[in-house]
Amino acid sequence: MSAVAVQARTDEVSLSDTLSMSLDQCLDMALGYNYTKQSVVLDEDTRQADLKQSKMEFAPDISANLSENVSRTNADGTNWNGSYDLSASMTLFQGGELLTTLKQNKMIYEQTRLQTQQYNNELTISVLESFLTALGYEELLSYQETIAESSRQQAEEGKVKYEAGKILESDYLLLEAQYATDKDNVTTTRINLENTLVNLKNLMAMDLSQQIKLVSPDDAVLEAMLTIPTREEVVFRGMETMPEVKIIDYNVQIAEKSVRIAKSGYYPTITLNGGIGTGHAVDFSRYGNQLSDRFGPQGGITVSIPIFNRNRTQTNVKQSKIALQQAELEYKQSIKDIEQTLINEYGEVLSTMSRYKASAIKENAYYSSFMAYTEKFKAGAITTVQLLQQQNDYISAVNDYVQNKYTFMLQRKILDVRIGEEVRM
Numbered sequence: 383m384s385a386v387a388v389q390a391r392t393d394e395v396s397l398s399d400t401l402s403m404s405l406d407q408c409l410d411m412a413l414g415y416n417y418t419k420q421s422v423v424l425d426e427d428t429r430q431a432d433l434k435q436s437k438m439e440f441a442p443d444i445s446a447n448l449s450e451n452v453s454r455t456n457a458d459g460t461n462w463n464g465s466y467d468l469s470a471s472m473t474l475f476q477g478g479e480l481l482t483t484l485k486q487n488k489m490i491y492e493q494t495r496l497q498t499q500q501y502n503n504e505l506t507i508s509v510l511e512s513f514l515t516a517l518g519y520e521e522l523l524s525y526q527e528t529i530a531e532s533s534r535q536q537a538e539e540g541k542v543k544y545e546a547g548k549i550l551e552s553d554y555l556l557l558e559a560q561y562a563t564d565k566d567n568v569t570t571t572r573i574n575l576e577n578t579l580v581n582l583k584n585l586m587a588m589d590l591s592q593q594i595k596l597v598s599p600d601d602a603v604l605e606a607m608l609t610i611p612t613r614e615e616v617v618f619r620g621m622e623t624m625p626e627v628k629i630i631d632y633n634v635q636i637a638e639k640s641v642r643i644a645k646s647g648y649y650p651t652i653t654l655n656g657g658i659g660t661g662h663a664v665d666f667s668r669y670g671n672q673l674s675d676r677f678g679p680q681g682g683i684t685v686s687i688p689i690f691n692r693n694r695t696q697t698n699v700k701q702s703k704i705a706l707q708q709a710e711l712e713y714k715q716s717i718k719d720i721e722q723t724l725i726n727e728y729g730e731v732l733s734t735m736s737r738y739k740a741s742a743i744k745e746n747a748y749y750s751s752f753m754a755y756t757e758k759f760k761a762g763a764i765t766t767v768q769l770l771q772q773q774n775d776y777i778s779a780v781n782d783y784v785q786n787k788y789t790f791m792l793q794r795k796i797l798d799v800r801i802g803e804e805v806r807m
Contacts, residue, residue, distance in 0.1 A: 404597040405513050405807045411586035412509045413502060422501045429487070429494040436487040439480050442472035442654075466673075467659025474654050474683075477646025486639035493632040496625040503625070503799050505585070510795050510805065512582035516596055518788035519575035525780045526568045529773070532756065533561040540766070553766035560770050567777075599807040604787075607794045608735065613728050616801055620724040621717075623802035630716045637702070637709040644702040647688060647695035656681035724800060731797050734790035738783075745776075745783035752776040 403411075413419060450464040473480065537557045544554035583590050611619075621627055660677040662669050688695065755772040758764045798805050 400593040400595050402595045402597055405510070405599065408509050408513055408582065408586060408596075409506060409806070411588065412505055415587040416505055416585060417587055419501060419505060422498050426491075426494045426498050429491040433484075433487045433491045436480075436484045439473075439483070442470045444468070444470045447659075461663075463661065463663050465659060465661035467657055469655070469657030469659075471653055471655045473651065475650070475652040477649030477651070479643050479646035482639050482642045482646065486636055486643070489632050489636050489639070493629055493636070496629050496632070500625040500629065506799055506805060507796055509582065509585055510799075511792055512578055512585060513596060514788045514792045514795075516575060516578040516582060517598055518784050519571055519578060520596070520598075521787075522781065522784045523568065523571045523575060525784070526564065526571055526777075529777060529780075530561070530564040530568050533557070533564040533773075536756075536759070536769070537561040539760070548762070549766065556766050556770060560773065564777075603807045604791065607791060610731060610735070610794070610797075611801070613725065616728045616797065617721060617724050619801040621721065624720060624800060626720055627717070630713050634706070634709045634713050637706040641699065641702040641706055644695070644698040647691070647698060650685055650687040653684045653686070654681075655684060727793065727797055727800065731790070731793045734786060734793045738786040738790040741779070741783040741786040745779045748772075748776040748779040 446466075446468050448464075448466050450462070452460065452462050454460045537554075537560075540549060540554045540557035543549045544551060579594060579596075580590055583592060583594065588594075656679070658677070658679045660673045662672040662676070752772050752775070755764060755769050759766070759769040795805050795807075797803075
């Protein structure tokens with residue numbers, strides 16, 4: 383569904399209603415309506431205007447001048463004269479500055495478009511982070527609510543046993559304390575979930591009071607994430623597709639053009655001038671004849687040769703060469719940094735996948751153990767402390783499982799962004 387379609391749908395839904403949104407719809411909304419994204423696009427429009435202007439610099443300057451003057455002296459009395467002319471000038475040669483500036487502005491415009499793509503990737507990662515974090519809180523909340531309900535039942539049963547003299551008051555109070563803790567965990571997770579959804583809605587430029595419900599991807603999506611390309615493939619594809627690589631390459635090319643522009647100051651400037659004009663003097667009786675008699679064209683070529691400008695050109699050339707050297711060094715270092723980032727992120731994917739698989743096994747094992755201990759507690763075969771120890775172990779396992787699951791999903795999808803893969807789910 384396109385961003386426009388999603389926006390139209392949100393306009394039709396009352397703020398009191400809950401809007402179901404998939405990751406695809408969230409990404410469409412963010413990429414279409416995020417305010418910072420719109421500002422980035424305006425920067426692109428500005429560079430496009432600069433490019434168009436640099437093309438127009440090859441056209442002539444044309445201007446029309448009209449003047450009427452009245453003067454009075456004691457000797458000559460009142461005098462009135464006027465002139466009308468149309469003039470044009472065009473730079474024929476300026477050391478290659480105009481053409482080089484045009485090429486440079488093309489590069490700057492293309493670089494700005496890449497920066498827009500780079501921001502799209504960053505915004506996509508931000509949406510992924512908020513979306514998956516919210517799903518993680520929803521899943522964790524489901525576990526916590528189940529545990530809290532179990533704690534409530536245990537506390538009620540403990541009260542009956544305490545009043546019947548079957549357990550100590552301290553055991554009953556431990557059950558009450560565990561129930562209070564579990565209820566607090568539910569409340570905290572609900573608040574965290576709501577705050578994450580607010581952040582997600584902010585990224586989508588959506589009304590923050592609009593209620594939304596995220597649509598979880600099916601199990602096949604998670605299963606597909608477990609298939610990971612090789613490290614060599616990740617590095618190769620990342621270096622080929624990441625806009626950051628092309629952006630820093632353009633920095634070098636733009637700096638090279640700046641050196642060429644600076645050197646143009648050593649060359650003469652040749653300008654073609656031309657125009658037509660006429661005028662009149664004080665004799666009004668011959669006004670028309672005067673305009674006709676004085677009408678005529680004029681033209682010429684002006685050559686301006688630089689001789690000495692207080693070393694400004696030499697300084698500009700030197701500074702632009704230094705800037706080029708800096709750009710080349712930054713390019714080399716940035717390439718290494720980007721490659722290192724890809725390697726590190728690939729390693730993080732493998733690490734989080736391993737933790738996710740291990741925590742899934744651990745969560746399942748501790749759940750089975752907790753269920754068994756719950757039945758033993760009901761039968762009076764174990765103490766309250768033993769039950770609560772198993773319950774807390776299970777809670778810890780659940781927290782680890784949910785966190786590792788969605789951390790892996792996020793890191794895996796970030797890797798897809800880096801290598802130019804589809805991130806939709």
